[in-house]
Amino acid sequence: MSWTGRGGRRSYHHGNLREALISAALDLIAQKGPAGFTFAEAARQAGVSPAAPYRHFRDRDALMADVARRGFEQFEQRLAAAWNDGRPSPLAALERMGGAYLAFARDEPAYFSAMFESGLPVAEHRDLQEAGDRAFGVLRRACEAIVATMPAGKRPPAMMMALHIWALSHGIASLFARGDAARRALPMSPEELLEAATLVYLEGLGITSKGKA
């Protein structure tokens, strides 16, 4: 395949190998989990020799970390889009963001695995950690906005609230929404389960959802 570059033109060079490897990695991770992805097979799928990937990634872990980083970036974008600056109302937007969390786990199992289950040492990949922090930041700012609507004396710590909702969403996503064979059966949709939990939690914080459509 090395003779067809962009536009079908003959080409010794692949032209876009880095992206092709990322894309192959996503395929393989989605099919066989983070452990089932190998450098050699990613190269094969991209149509290059097994030595070629080393021009773009130091080793297998570096590729995996790049996939995870991209995953966090996409995740951040999706969460931010769902939050949409809290429109039409902060509570409605928060529910939508919960749905986006679950949708991401379901629609992008490869990214999700690379981000949360690949066993990458987050502390050793600064950019990965930062990307993760930015994604969490979307949720934290959402919680700050919601807390700000409450009377000054009754405001819970937004950071704690964000961690709680993150954990709740992540637990439901991991146990019930992921698109792999380990998914548990559930008598309702993960979205319904998460929405109900969030409403109860907000109620417990003293945030009533009466005004919500």
Added chain:
Amino acid sequence: MSWTGRGGRRSYHHGNLREALISAALDLIAQKGPAGFTFAEAARQAGVSPAAPYRHFRDRDALMADVARRGFEQFEQRLAAAWNDGRPSPLAALERMGGAYLAFARDEPAYFSAMFESGLPVAEHRDLQEAGDRAFGVLRRACEAIVATMPAGKRPPAMMMALHIWALSHGIASLFARGDAARRALPMSPEELLEAATLVYLEGLGITSKGKA
């Protein structure tokens, strides 16, 4: 090592190879994750030839499934011990059970990985699924007991409550309490985070913790 059986006596037979393989698997999973465990290395660690494990397990997955099943059984026992039939009060016991969930994730990372992150197809291992269901049953019955203390008209569905608390505990355990390199930093202990979340959630259900010590 094949010549020392129980009591140091010479022995061609290992004597307890099945258990030794399970124990080796736990070691290896704890060190390198579920993917880093191999049949061959488990055999080596148990001091037998690479063909020996086939006398006890059909293949690598069968061993992994057995580890996961044992994990769920231990998990069930710990949760049940923490719940202790709701003594001294159902709410105090529920908090203790949450702590047990996190402690298990931290103290038994190998079991935890095998149970939740090994990618085993739960549906294809009936005994594994049943063991998981029994562990969840402990939490469900705890929720039923708590719900039963409420006025008849105000009782939330215990099943939903159990799923919510399971997801919350699992999310916090996965993100913050697991003893591996992927653990995220946190401005408080996972236990504190979970306890606070549970209290807010119960408050939202209309369960006040005023009577709690």
Added chain:
DNA sequence: TGTACATCAGTGAACGCGCGTTCACTGATGTAC
């Protein structure tokens, strides 16, 4: 108590396989003049 025999739980050598990684190399591309 002794013996013959069946069964069990190991051995150890061998196999094919795919992996990660390296190496000297070479075709393609871009740039200076």
Added chain:
DNA sequence: TGTACATCAGTGAACGCGCGTTCACTGATGTAC
């Protein structure tokens, strides 16, 4: 516009390795009589 050259991004062959799995085998154990 053409040419020389540096750089880049690939090749393909090779390596050592550990894995899963099989095979005929054999030492140890248990049991019938």
